[in-house]
Amino acid sequence: MDIKRLVRKNILELKPYTSARDLYSNGILLDANENSIGSTFSKIEELKLNRYPDPHQNDLKDLINSRLKISKDNLFFGVGSDEIIDLLIRIFCEPKIDKIMIPEPTYGMYRVSADVNDIPAVSVLLDDDFQINADQISKNFTEEIKIIFLCSPNNPTGNLLNKSDVLDLCKKYDSIIVIDEAYIDFAESGSLIDEVKNYPNLIVMRTFSKAWGLAGARLGYCVANEEIIKLLFKVKAPYNINTLTRFVLREALKNEQLKNSCIKTIVKEREKLKVELAKFTDILKIFDSQANFLLIKCSDAKNVLQKLAAKEIIIRDRSDQPKLEGCLRISVGTEKQNKNLLDALKEIMK
Numbered sequence: 001m002d003i004k005r006l007v008r009k010n011i012l013e014l015k016p017y018t019s020a021r022d023l024y025s026n027g028i029l030l031d032a033n034e035n036s037i038g039s040t041f042s043k044i045e046e047l048k049l050n051r052y053p054d055p056h057q058n059d060l061k062d063l064i065n066s067r068l069k070i071s072k073d074n075l076f077f078g079v080g081s082d083e084i085i086d087l088l089i090r091i092f093c094e095p096k097i098d099k100i101m102i103p104e105p106t107y108g109m110y111r112v113s114a115d116v117n118d119i120p121a122v123s124v125l126l127d128d129d130f131q132i133n134a135d136q137i138s139k140n141f142t143e144e145i146k147i148i149f150l151c152s153p154n155n156p157t158g159n160l161l162n163k164s165d166v167l168d169l170c171k172k173y174d175s176i177i178v179i180d181e182a183y184i185d186f187a188e189s190g191s192l193i194d195e196v197k198n199y200p201n202l203i204v205m206r207t208f209s210k211a212w213g214l215a216g217a218r219l220g221y222c223v224a225n226e227e228i229i230k231l232l233f234k235v236k237a238p239y240n241i242n243t244l245t246r247f248v249l250r251e252a253l254k255n256e257q258l259k260n261s262c263i264k265t266i267v268k269e270r271e272k273l274k275v276e277l278a279k280f281t282d283i284l285k286i287f288d289s290q291a292n293f294l295l296i297k298c299s300d301a302k303n304v305l306q307k308l309a310a311k312e313i314i315i316r317d318r319s320d321q322p323k324l325e326g327c328l329r330i331s332v333g334t335e336k337q338n339k340n341l342l343d344a345l346k347e348i349m350k
């Protein structure tokens with residue numbers, strides 16, 4: 001498959017900015033107009049915050065490539081996966097001409113990023129089990145569609161997409177297929193990372209915002225074909241990932257056991273919460289979830305949402321999304337938070 005054919009002409013021809021740290025990072029560094037005396041933040045001196053970070057992200061790549069068994073050439077880090085979504089749209093979609101396709105209901109940022117870039121988003125529906133509807137995609141696919149955004153486990157429905165359906169799309173369409181695995185750590189299996197080597201148009205996106213508990217650090221990554229990774233490096237801001245975030249990742253990775261125990265607790269709490277929610281007659285359905293949230297369908301969703309908010313328990317209204325009439329999304333909390341939620345629901349729904 002010829003990836004270049006999918007890339008915007010101006011990006012192919014782009015002469016990227018060469019930053020000072022592209023060339024040298026050691027020696028007497030008088031090349032980047034930094035403050036050579038030091039930093040006003042000196043608490044963690046080893047950070048050398050007066051210096052720009054490595055634009056090639058080698059330190060970050062070294063931290064995770066062996067864990068993932070992925071070559072460094074297949075890795076790119078973004079300021080959250082949200083930055084990667086935006087960069088991909090900017091690389092592949094010519095404003096006002098090209099399009100993206102979004103099987104819905106799903107995560108809202110794919111459409112927002114498309115809108116910001118003046119790219120029409122073609123919406124198709126997932127099927128009644130929130131799986132890929134190949135017929136719908138086939139009927140609506142046109143040559144202008146350069147990226148199909150998929151999410152597995154899907155936000156807000158919580159289900160994993162069938163692997164074989166995703167791979168069928170990779171085979172069938174001359175288009176980039178992005179699979180957003182933000183919640184994959186909460187699922188028993190189902191990652192497509194190992195398939196990247198087999199499909200040059202497949203991009204797997206991950207984030208440290210969920211299971212690793214680093215939403216505030218803003219760090220995501222994607223695994224993709226080398227050619228796509230080179231394009232991402234070409235268009236990103238020179239120093240997109242800041243030194244503090246790099247430090248945080250290095251330290252957080254030492255706490256893998258804590259991450260694993262968080263996952264275990266959240267999955268256990270999710271299943272407990274599911275059983276308890278099923279006892280409310282006003283909750284018509286609780287969808288199976290492989291993520292750290294549950295989607296529920298209520299007879300009077302807006303009322304539940306407002307009354308919970310009045311008790312300072314905040315959940316998310318998803319009832320305006322296609323196929324999600326009356327649906328609310330609840331992030332799994334701590335045991336105590338979940339108990340507070342259930343107690344509040346008992347009062348609201350009595």
Ligand SMILES: Cc1ncc(COP(=O)(O)O)c(C=O)c1O
Pocket residue numbers: 079080081082083107151155180182183206207208209215218219220
């Ligand atoms: C499916 C999905 N992808 C990506 C993100 C954003 O991740 P990040 O914090 O890495 O930008 C979210 C955040 O809620 C999400 O639900």
